[in-house]
Amino acid sequence: MPIVLACVAGLLAVSALSLPLLRHRAATAAVYSACLAISLVLCAAAVLSIGQADSETVLPLGLPWLGAHIRLDPLAYAFLAIVNFGAASASLYAIGYGRHEAEPARVLPFYPAFLAAMNLVVIADDAYSFLFAWELMSLASWALVMARHHAAKTAYAGLVYLIMASFGTFALLFAFGLLAGAHGDYAFDAIRAHHLSPGLAGLALVLAVVGAGSKAGLVPLHVWLPLAHPAAPSHVSALMSGVMTKVAIYAFIRVTFDLMGAPAWWWSLPALLLGGATAAIGVLYALMETDLKRVLAYSTIENVGIIFIAIGLALAFKASGLPGAAALALTAALFHSLNHMLFKSTLFFGAGSVIVATGEQDMERLGGLIHRMPISSAAFLAASMAISALPPFNGFASEWLIFQSILVSPQLPRMGLKLLVPAVGVLLALAAALAAACFVRAFGATYLGRPRTTAAGEAREADRWSLAAMLTCATLCLLTGLFPGIVIDWLQPAVTVLVAGQMPPQAAIPWLSIVPISASRSSYNGFLLFAFVAVSASFAAVVVHRFASRMVRKAPFWDCGYPGLGVVAQYSATSLAQPIRRVFATVAFAAHEQAEMPPPGDLRPASLRRFLRDPVWHFMYAPVASAVGASATLLNHVQFFTIRRYLSFVFVALIVLLVVLALWG
Amino acid sequence: MSPSPLAFDIAHMFAGGLVLVSFMMLYQDRLLPLINVLSLHSLLLALSVAWQAHIQDKPDLYVTAVIALGFKSIVIPMALRRMVVRMELHREVEVAVGTGMTMLLGIGLVALSMDLMLRVTAGANALVREDVALALSVVLLGLLMMVTRRNAISQVIGFMSIENGLILGGAGARGMPLVVEISVAFSVLVAFIVIGIFLFRIRERFDTVDLQALDRFRGEHR
Numbered sequence: 001m002p003i004v005l006a007c008v009a010g011l012l013a014v015s016a017l018s019l020p021l022l023r024h025r026a027a028t029a030a031v032y033s034a035c036l037a038i039s040l041v042l043c044a045a046a047v048l049s050i051g052q053a054d055s056e057t058v059l060p061l062g063l064p065w066l067g068a069h070i071r072l073d074p075l076a077y078a079f080l081a082i083v084n085f086g087a088a089s090a091s092l093y094a095i096g097y098g099r100h101e102a103e104p105a106r107v108l109p110f111y112p113a114f115l116a117a118m119n120l121v122v123i124a125d126d127a128y129s130f131l132f133a134w135e136l137m138s139l140a141s142w143a144l145v146m147a148r149h150h151a152a153k154t155a156y157a158g159l160v161y162l163i164m165a166s167f168g169t170f171a172l173l174f175a176f177g178l179l180a181g182a183h184g185d186y187a188f189d190a191i192r193a194h195h196l197s198p199g200l201a202g203l204a205l206v207l208a209v210v211g212a213g214s215k216a217g218l219v220p221l222h223v224w225l226p227l228a229h230p231a232a233p234s235h236v237s238a239l240m241s242g243v244m245t246k247v248a249i250y251a252f253i254r255v256t257f258d259l260m261g262a263p264a265w266w267w268s269l270p271a272l273l274l275g276g277a278t279a280a281i282g283v284l285y286a287l288m289e290t291d292l293k294r295v296l297a298y299s300t301i302e303n304v305g306i307i308f309i310a311i312g313l314a315l316a317f318k319a320s321g322l323p324g325a326a327a328l329a330l331t332a333a334l335f336h337s338l339n340h341m342l343f344k345s346t347l348f349f350g351a352g353s354v355i356v357a358t359g360e361q362d363m364e365r366l367g368g369l370i371h372r373m374p375i376s377s378a379a380f381l382a383a384s385m386a387i388s389a390l391p392p393f394n395g396f397a398s399e400w401l402i403f404q405s406i407l408v409s410p411q412l413p414r415m416g417l418k419l420l421v422p423a424v425g426v427l428l429a430l431a432a433a434l435a436a437a438c439f440v441r442a443f444g445a446t447y448l449g450r451p452r453t454t455a456a457g458e459a460r461e462a463d464r465w466s467l468a469a470m471l472t473c474a475t476l477c478l479l480t481g482l483f484p485g486i487v488i489d490w491l492q493p494a495v496t497v498l499v500a501g502q503m504p505p506q507a508a509i510p511w512l513s514i515v516p517i518s519a520s521r522s523s524y525n526g527f528l529l530f531a532f533v534a535v536s537a538s539f540a541a542v543v544v545h546r547f548a549s550r551m552v553r554k555a556p557f558w559d560c561g562y563p564g565l566g567v568v569a570q571y572s573a574t575s576l577a578q579p580i581r582r583v584f585a586t587v588a589f590a591a592h593e594q595a596e597m598p599p600p601g602d603l604r605p606a607s608l609r610r611f612l613r614d615p616v617w618h619f620m621y622a623p624v625a626s627a628v629g630a631s632a633t634l635l636n637h638v639q640f641f642t643i644r645r646y647l648s649f650v651f652v653a654l655i656v657l658l659v660v661l662a663l664w665g
Numbered sequence: 666m667s668p669s670p671l672a673f674d675i676a677h678m679f680a681g682g683l684v685l686v687s688f689m690m691l692y693q694d695r696l697l698p699l700i701n702v703l704s705l706h707s708l709l710l711a712l713s714v715a716w717q718a719h720i721q722d723k724p725d726l727y728v729t730a731v732i733a734l735g736f737k738s739i740v741i742p743m744a745l746r747r748m749v750v751r752m753e754l755h756r757e758v759e760v761a762v763g764t765g766m767t768m769l770l771g772i773g774l775v776a777l778s779m780d781l782m783l784r785v786t787a788g789a790n791a792l793v794r795e796d797v798a799l800a801l802s803v804v805l806l807g808l809l810m811m812v813t814r815r816n817a818i819s820q821v822i823g824f825m826s827i828e829n830g831l832i833l834g835g836a837g838a839r840g841m842p843l844v845v846e847i848s849v850a851f852s853v854l855v856a857f858i859v860i861g862i863f864l865f866r867i868r869e870r871f872d873t874v875d876l877q878a879l880d881r882f883r884g885e886h887r
Contacts, residue, residue, distance in 0.1 A: 644761065
């Protein structure tokens, strides 16, 4: 406990100390090194102490009659580890990447404050400190998003983010208000002791879904995420996508599993339904996008959906009295949170390196980078395979656990859930398959083929620090995929506290297999699979090179009789996505194409235009935005009245009130 | 404590006089006489408060009366008069609503406040009821004046008369604490200074204190 508090205070101190040093040349390296060291200490402390007893303390800060309650329990430790590992790797990456920052003074002071705020959210034990830390997290990340305020659309992204963040905090504020009751104490202990009627519990649940979901990026509250995450510097994007969404997921788990008490079966519905929709729609968005960082941001939305599906399953199992299955689903959710932090950080680091090397982030203007940036492309490839849930990487292990818990759903007593859960499973399978397509497309268009622009052709490999961060995360993606049992066992204390059940201990199982429920049902051995993949692939390579030619041949491609097409005639990211766009997006996004052929004799080139409509924006946000705009236009006249007119308003209002009082008083 | 009929009649006379003088303000459309009326208004207030001090046996209300007499009846009107002379203002006040209409509105307001206050304060003694009702009338008439005049000085005078109404109500309702009283007096003084400086600034810019000039400057023609 003292270590954790000292580290958080240290991060805040770094944030304050960076102010006078901003002009100094070594400021970037110093700030990020300090953040790296502190985050590593926090991460190590969290990893080692997850099994320990809870410790709590009250600091004399915040509201005078409440104080700042701090509590470290296994769930907090699990998320502290996730948060701080992501923070450490982002800091390591930024030691190199930060040197390319045009205005480091706009990033350096807010970065440690952002890290400190995320830690504070996780360890807070009363509603006031929680919301304070939550809002600090939002504002610090907003400042980081606005670091490149000169870029087009950054200001717009910042505005949308600010509105959505305030909206989400507002919802959480009301959720805590309901949970605490009319005369309630805002310490979490008092909230745990306070029980709500089903109606109020439902309302609090909806508010928690809105509050935490808007930060995590649940459809339809996700609109800010693909704008804000890519607008920030890349290490901050990695933090926002990999870590801040996890803090939001922590908030949801804390409220639903811990604060609200024993769940009812219908509590799982919002998480299951929205999670399924988010997973499928998020990845479809990602497939329509050609901006590399936006693809990654949409993929974050998809993964948040996957995690919410697992959380919903855990709620359903817990409410139905199946603690073993609930433990399985919740472990899967936590494991996938950890995994997503690892591979999404790697992917954003890779994207950041590409942007630094080429100045481009549109996939249609990249290509062929595997020759220029071999090491970072290897890390990006590993993370892409992990996020596509390919064995033996970690993404497969956690998604496999989620599917295993879906397969337990026939044991659920409710008919509605029995029907719903397999349907959500189908959405999850669809999302997983589309995610693979999405990352084939992202990796292929960015790193394979031939460079589409000269900038892409002249790219240079990233610096040592960035490569170290990428390789560390990518290696961990592989290692946690090979030995998932260690992570599962490590997570059990957190799961046991929340659902009063646990998975079978994995360390006792021979051959490093993992067994979700019982050995007779199903088991998975990542290491064995990896060994098989490695041996068979090497064997195939040897055979191919031995018995076929090992020469690299270069030949002109078939140009349909039009010579000089050049590099633009490659498969592009858009063309790779076309089949999926035609099958899925025609309904979901009202996608259509318009081909324009000039008449014979006209020398204009033919053109093909694509049209997409974002249904969420079109049907939910655009009406609200236009209503706000219209009322603002109406109220604008009020700004330009004379003093006398304003006085008349006061006068008339006073008279009307007096008359009302005289008539009905 | 029920006041004697004579004491009640005298208090009533002063308070009613105050309302009457408020109507004189509404009617007056030249600046210098308007300032004289303000002076008269404040004098009546001083007399009224002094009478209240006498019948309620509250010596601190005498201080209030002296403040009203000194500041509002003498200092401020003199300063306003100097301002008008030094700035060589047009002596005529432009009205936004016709005088007859304004008077009718004023009568309505007095009727409204009487009707309302006499009902609301049904439990209090007669002296307080009359005082509060008349004080509300004075406040509303002052507000009406601010609304219907276009000239900045006359708006200042309207503001002063509102403040007089407040003090009348406060003195009738068993007296405000002196601290409140002094702070109100000072705030009025500060407001007066601010408005005075503001007037000079407006005049430097626009060569007039007619508020319509401000509107024209903002590109509004009405």
